[in-house]
Amino acid sequence: MRRIVITGMGAINALGNDAASTWAGMVAGRSGIGPIERVPAEQLRMGNVVAEIKGFDPVARLGERAAMMDLAGQYAVVAADEAIAQAGIRFDGENGARTAVVVGTGASGEATRDDQYRRLYADNASRLHPLGIVKMMINASASHISMAHGITGPTFVVASACASSNHAFAQAAMMIRAGLVDAAIAGGTEACITLGTMRAWEAMRVLAPEIRPFSAGRRGIVLGEGAAMFVLETLEHAQARGAMILAELAGAGMSSDAGDIAAPSADGAAAAMRAALRDGELAAEEVGYINAHGTGTQANDSTETRALHQVFGAHARKLAVSSTKPMHGHALGAAGAFELIATIGALREGVIPPTLNYHEPDPACDLDYVPNVAREQAVTAAISNSFAFGGLNAVVALKRWV
Amino acid sequence: MSTQQETFEIIAKQAKIDIATIKPESTLKDLGIASLDAIEVIFDIEEHFDVTLPNEDTDFENGTVGQLIEAIDRQIAAKSAG
Numbered sequence: 001m002r003r004i005v006i007t008g009m010g011a012i013n014a015l016g017n018d019a020a021s022t023w024a025g026m027v028a029g030r031s032g033i034g035p036i037e038r039v040p041a042e043q044l045r046m047g048n049v050v051a052e053i054k055g056f057d058p059v060a061r062l063g064e065r066a067a068m069m070d071l072a073g074q075y076a077v078v079a080a081d082e083a084i085a086q087a088g089i090r091f092d093g094e095n096g097a098r099t100a101v102v103v104g105t106g107a108s109g110e111a112t113r114d115d116q117y118r119r120l121y122a123d124n125a126s127r128l129h130p131l132g133i134v135k136m137m138i139n140a141s142a143s144h145i146s147m148a149h150g151i152t153g154p155t156f157v158v159a160s161a162c163a164s165s166n167h168a169f170a171q172a173a174m175m176i177r178a179g180l181v182d183a184a185i186a187g188g189t190e191a192c193i194t195l196g197t198m199r200a201w202e203a204m205r206v207l208a209p210e211i212r213p214f215s216a217g218r219r220g221i222v223l224g225e226g227a228a229m230f231v232l233e234t235l236e237h238a239q240a241r242g243a244m245i246l247a248e249l250a251g252a253g254m255s256s257d258a259g260d261i262a263a264p265s266a267d268g269a270a271a272a273m274r275a276a277l278r279d280g281e282l283a284a285e286e287v288g289y290i291n292a293h294g295t296g297t298q299a300n301d302s303t304e305t306r307a308l309h310q311v312f313g314a315h316a317r318k319l320a321v322s323s324t325k326p327m328h329g330h331a332l333g334a335a336g337a338f339e340l341i342a343t344i345g346a347l348r349e350g351v352i353p354p355t356l357n358y359h360e361p362d363p364a365c366d367l368d369y370v371p372n373v374a375r376e377q378a379v380t381a382a383i384s385n386s387f388a389f390g391g392l393n394a395v396v397a398l399k400r401w402v
Numbered sequence: 403m404s405t406q407q408e409t410f411e412i413i414a415k416q417a418k419i420d421i422a423t424i425k426p427e428s429t430l431k432d433l434g435i436a437s438l439d440a441i442e443v444i445f446d447i448e449e450h451f452d453v454t455l456p457n458e459d460t461d462f463e464n465g466t467v468g469q470l471i472e473a474i475d476r477q478i479a480a481k482s483a484g
Contacts, residue, residue, distance in 0.1 A: 203445070205444070219457060263437040
């Protein structure tokens with residue numbers, strides 16, 4: 001079987017406008033969450049804190065083409081540019097056709113949709129902007145990445161709400177293994193901080209004034225936004241180029257709860273984790289770190305803990321488990337991509353990013369959640385969990401590259 | 403009709419349960435109303451009374467129907483005072 005390695009990463013989110021500052025923020029235990037600026041707080045009932053991106057000038061970063069893109073597309077291209085530059089990979093000749101682009105996103109286009117519909121319903125506008133469709137279409141981010149770099153292989157988005165990024169990594173890995181392509185740009189993007197989206201999340205009663213995963217008294221999520229992208233390629237391809245290898249993508253596991261449209265299932269989550277370990281040929285005892293889905297809802301965190309017990313047995317007590325969402329927010333379709341930066345960082349540098357806002361233990365969450373402060377601890381294998389509304393689960397397994 | 407009676411009717415209708423099974427000391431969880439069903443019950447109550455119930459007053463696990471009714475009455479009183 002072809003081995004797959006990661007040779008580049010890029011990111012933009014509330015922790016920083018590149019991958020290095022995102023990781024530095026995670027190690028420092030910094031939170032990018034603060035009072036909302038994009039939407040007037042008085043128009044919101046509960047969701048007045050978010051993890052917003054600050055200091056991003058789309059035209060300075062992207063030039064005139066920024067006007068063709070929704071925020072979700074802009075974030076995706078910026079992150080992909082950074083990942084591709086780090087990897088030093090080129091797409092000339094046959095290489096362009098031998099590379100895929102797979103972007104995970106839950107919705108995309110939200111700011112464009114919000115703006116168009118406000119003009120239509122509130123302002124009674126007589127005409128809408130002609131670029132509305134090309135900005136709001138969910139596949140736009142993948143298209144713009146391929147256009148920017150001349151990548152002509154299989155290019156599309158995958159959508160599975162909060163598991164989208166991990167499904168994108170899995171899809172990209174399967175295409176590389178099958179020999180369709182030798183490399184892929186894969187990751188996730190989301191730009192969901194709009195009045196319409198915030199009010200819809202509020203109505204579901206899952207937004208909280210503070211996100212405190214696995215902690216007693218947790219009340220829900222805080223939304224985030226941004227993109228993170230990675231260059232995946234076969235080990236042979238990377239070595240032939242003399243590329244620096246960040247980590248090995250050992251395997252991926254996917255499952256569907258086939259149960260409730262919102263409530264999570266320990267069995268479904270456990271099935272995806274087991275499948276990832278099996279696919280990556282990893283024994284449970286080899287895994288040292290779990291980047292948890294850890295949304296901060298009552299149901300997710302206790303369910304995820306039960307699933308970890310099911311999969312890891314006695315070894316569960318030895319795992320370092322952390323949720324990085326209190327730092328970068330829950331960025332829905334981009335969540336798994338941000339969390340891959342945390343997972344790669346833990347493997348490369350032997351530092352486990354913490355679970356911030358951990359105030360007091362909950363008997364239903366009885367593992368080591370690396371509370372509040374990063375910890376130096378060597379890790380040789382790790383998994384990153386994403387469990388979506390709709391019962392769709394995707395887990396990726398990574399190994400340290402030495 | 404009292405807030406209690408109207409609330410019981412909304413819960414019975416949304417959850418498709420016999421109204422006689424609902425007691426002030428029941429939690430929504432006791433009544434078998436979980437997840438999205440519970441959120442829909444709260445939404446129906448908010449629409450019916452035209453009030454907004456903060457998340458703190460809608461603890462589906464431990465909060466009782468009686469406490470929910472008190473929260474509704476507080477919001478109705480606040481609305482008429484405002």
